Amino acid sequence: MIDLSGVRKVYSSEVSIGPVSLEIPAGGMTAFIGPNGAGKSTLLTMIGRLLGIDEGAITVAGKDVTSTKSAELARILSILRQENHFISRLTVRQLVGFGRFPHSHGRLSADDERVISRYIDFLGLTDLESRHLDQLSGGQRQRAYVAMVLTQETEYVLLDEPLNNLDIAHSVEMMTHLRHAATELGRTILIVLHDINIAARYADRICAIKDGGVAFFGTPAEVMDPAVLSEVFGTDITVIEGPHGPLACF
Structure with a gap:
């Protein structure tokens, strides 16, 4: 379970996030939705300890994200940020291999290589694994980043707008892969999405964020x-x- 208790982030006297108190059950996929600037990505990055909190507490699988050692937290939680600055001369396989660092510390074993291959196959990247990142389309590169995060093999996977810059066909493809990761691999996926209808189609739970707080949380x-x-x-x-279920029309 992911538990947020009275969490706040204060930027100025006029701009702040929270206080947010929320319990996200383990298992399945939970989507954060809401208008631009509502605080979706901020909450996600605080859960992933990429951004500090000013008040409150966050625990993931019972571990306080503020005080738990990085090496221990990296075996529980992985996160993919919205901005990814890639090194163009990395191959897909090299990038995906970075996900094993918490386990291998830079020295990949035969077991690590098998795990890397597993997720390259899982994301449909087998024919691309020797290509350099600058030789890929945006959708292919995004799949490679998601494969890297899954290769870390954490129970909790946090994804900040992984559908950015993807067309509808590639968005559906990506969400299908993530849905399978939740159901077939048993991951708990927390994802920030802009498209309400995609959230409704693929997520088990939706958390609607407005003005830095939780407006609604449910199925x-x-x-x-x-x-x-x-x-x-x-x-x-x-x-x-x-x-396939309810559709929102603006």
């Missing part, structure tokens, strides 16, 4: 309600029943 069926969504996004939203 897609509970959150995909016109009154809820209109309140969160500050505009009239209707919800229709689509072939």
